[in-house]
Amino acid sequence: MQEPNWEVLRVPLSWSVEVFFVFRDGKHIRTWETHDKFAGLQASRRIAWAYHYGDITTRDSSGLVIQGPADGPVDVRIDTCTSGPHLHYQAQQPHYPPTRIAGLDLTQLGALKFVKAIFRHRSSGKDLQRVLGFKLLP
Numbered sequence: 001m002q003e004p005n006w007e008v009l010r011v012p013l014s015w016s017v018e019v020f021f022v023f024r025d026g027k028h029i030r031t032w033e034t035h036d037k038f039a040g041l042q043a044s045r046r047i048a049w050a051y052h053y054g055d056i057t058t059r060d061s062s063g064l065v066i067q068g069p070a071d072g073p074v075d076v077r078i079d080t081c082t083s084g085p086h087l088h089y090q091a092q093q094p095h096y097p098p099t100r101i102a103g104l105d106l107t108q109l110g111a112l113k114f115v116k117a118i119f120r121h122r123s124s125g126k127d128l129q130r131v132l133g134f135k136l137l138p
C-alpha cells in the first residue's frame with residue numbers, strides 16, 4: 001500500500017501548536033508556539049512561544065496533562081510571555097533575560113532542539129544547563 005500524496009493548496013499563515021511529552025516519572029515537556037503572517041508576504045514567523053520542562057501538576061477531567069499554573073514548579077522554561085524571550089531555571093523567579101544567559105540565543109532555540117536536549121538530559125543525567133548549552137550570569 002502506498003500513502004496518498006497530499007498537496008496543500010492553501011497553506012495556513014497563522015496557527016498555534018501545543019505538544020506534550022508525558023513521562024512516567026511525573027515530568028512533562030510542553031511546547032507551545034504561535035505563528036503569524038508577515039504583513040504583505042505569503043510567509044509566516046514564530047511570534048510567541050513557550051518550551052517548558054518540569055513536574056506534572058495539572059490534568060483535565062479525562063486525565064490528559066494540561067498547562068500548569070503560572071506559579072507551578074519548573075525545571076526549565078524558555079518563553080516570551082509578558083516580555084521578550086527569557087528563561088526560568090529551577091524556579092519561576094527570576095526571569096533570566098538574554099543579558100544574563102551565556103551560550104544560548106533564546107531566539108534561535110526551536111521546539112525540536114529543546115525537546116532533544118531534554119531527552120538527552122533524561123537519558124544521560126547531564127545537567128540541563130549543559131544539554132541546553134547555557135550558563136547563567138550574575
Ligand SMILES: [Zn+2]
Pocket residue numbers: 078079080081086088095
Ligand atoms: Zn516566562
